[in-house]
Amino acid sequence: MAGPGLYAAHVTEAAQAREPGRRAPEDGVLDLLGIVAYAQLTAFFRLTDDAALAVELADKAALAEMAAAEFGHFQLVRRRIEELHADPWQVMAPFVAAVDAFHARTAPADWLEGLVKAYVGDGIAADFYRTVATLLDAPTQALVLEVLADTGHAEFVIERVRAAIAADPKVAGRLALWARRLVGEAFGQAQRVAAEREPLARLLADDSRNQLGDIGRMFARLTDAHAARMAALGLSP
Amino acid sequence: MAGPGLYAAHVTEAAQAREPGRRAPEDGVLDLLGIVAYAQLTAFFRLTDDAALAVELADKAALAEMAAAEFGHFQLVRRRIEELHADPWQVMAPFVAAVDAFHARTAPADWLEGLVKAYVGDGIAADFYRTVATLLDAPTQALVLEVLADTGHAEFVIERVRAAIAADPKVAGRLALWARRLVGEAFGQAQRVAAEREPLARLLADDSRNQLGDIGRMFARLTDAHAARMAALGLSP
Numbered sequence: 001m002a003g004p005g006l007y008a009a010h011v012t013e014a015a016q017a018r019e020p021g022r023r024a025p026e027d028g029v030l031d032l033l034g035i036v037a038y039a040q041l042t043a044f045f046r047l048t049d050d051a052a053l054a055v056e057l058a059d060k061a062a063l064a065e066m067a068a069a070e071f072g073h074f075q076l077v078r079r080r081i082e083e084l085h086a087d088p089w090q091v092m093a094p095f096v097a098a099v100d101a102f103h104a105r106t107a108p109a110d111w112l113e114g115l116v117k118a119y120v121g122d123g124i125a126a127d128f129y130r131t132v133a134t135l136l137d138a139p140t141q142a143l144v145l146e147v148l149a150d151t152g153h154a155e156f157v158i159e160r161v162r163a164a165i166a167a168d169p170k171v172a173g174r175l176a177l178w179a180r181r182l183v184g185e186a187f188g189q190a191q192r193v194a195a196e197r198e199p200l201a202r203l204l205a206d207d208s209r210n211q212l213g214d215i216g217r218m219f220a221r222l223t224d225a226h227a228a229r230m231a232a233l234g235l236s237p
Numbered sequence: 238m239a240g241p242g243l244y245a246a247h248v249t250e251a252a253q254a255r256e257p258g259r260r261a262p263e264d265g266v267l268d269l270l271g272i273v274a275y276a277q278l279t280a281f282f283r284l285t286d287d288a289a290l291a292v293e294l295a296d297k298a299a300l301a302e303m304a305a306a307e308f309g310h311f312q313l314v315r316r317r318i319e320e321l322h323a324d325p326w327q328v329m330a331p332f333v334a335a336v337d338a339f340h341a342r343t344a345p346a347d348w349l350e351g352l353v354k355a356y357v358g359d360g361i362a363a364d365f366y367r368t369v370a371t372l373l374d375a376p377t378q379a380l381v382l383e384v385l386a387d388t389g390h391a392e393f394v395i396e397r398v399r400a401a402i403a404a405d406p407k408v409a410g411r412l413a414l415w416a417r418r419l420v421g422e423a424f425g426q427a428q429r430v431a432a433e434r435e436p437l438a439r440l441l442a443d444d445s446r447n448q449l450g451d452i453g454r455m456f457a458r459l460t461d462a463h464a465a466r467m468a469a470l471g472l473s474p
Contacts, residue, residue, distance in 0.1 A: 041294075041297075041298060041301070044285075044301060044305075045285060045288070045289060045297075045301070048281070048282060048285040048286075048304075049285075049286075051282070052282060056326075057278075057326050057329065057330075057333075058326050060278075060282075061278060061311075061315075064278070064281060064282070064308055065308070065312075067285075067308075068281075068305050068308040068309070071301055071302070071304075071305040072305070074298075075302075078298075089293075089294050089295050092294065093294075096294075
């Protein structure tokens, strides 16, 4: 992994390549693409790991399919970073620690926890991408919407989790607690990233360009959407 | 996983759906598709595991790309099994033990062993598929050729292994030994499968329909192609 010097050089190059009136990559767009790319690459590895917890081959393959979709998304975002004349590995590097820490603190203990993590994580990520898409230049925005249109692999999770709760109602309490922990850890790492990456925080908090207000309000929105997903699973938020 | 009774029922149904003059699925074609599908699904999981051994993010992503390609192949073969009116999970079930045993006995100790396994395994699998394609009905044959046309992700392996040998020539001996073990374990499990699955063995050994002769001669051919790949890596076969 290259040091911050090389990263800065690439950011400058990207800034030089920008067109007038278009938001400059150094304003946080490359940061945003970097965190999304690394989160998707990591989701690919974690979903594949969690798939190994499945007893049924069909369940294993269903989670593998979600993983392969994440990898496809990663490839799209990585290509977009390259189009902005930046090095994907250097753009991702600042976010490795936060994303890895999230996953290290939320390793599922069993198949059901893995399913809930896949569904909750996929959902929050999609909401986040949809929200930030409004901040991006037109080609990047189109890319984000393309990536989102391709999700929906998580439908089978709802069926599996509901069946598990029907078979043993005690499961619901444990999984609801687990989902709350996932959200807490995700927001904790997000806050850490926002504190460390000033251009990214500025982009997310820019009232003149978006409806977000500040990061706190964005979290509140994400939490509302999360509550709706919990209800779909049959869990209290 | 369903028992052999259910599997037999599906095979009969598939046999009923066959057209006159076309090879019947129960003659071993479903067996062949089942072992290929399960080998690809497992390759997806193993390559992803092995990718975790990479230090560089770019290397990790390159192996993840090979894994995602394997999953795409698995999806194609699985769809073909469904077209033959069979249940993919039941068709794969008889081969789970042999494929899992191969991987349990060949877990790479480090990143280089993982790379060699990806390259050698991918290569032998492709040769095997190319050879057996001649035994299949036209649509299945087209599918196998499509799957093969999509390989070639392994090129970066040659570069990495050659660079590692250049940096430390002692590595060559260890990796050559490792590759020999991989081939030995693969053929050992293949022989076990052929002994257990009589229709599959009959299909592979049918002199009137192919150039293979017998399984021993097929192994000899695969070994020749393997030797060429070892030379590409800079290893003695």
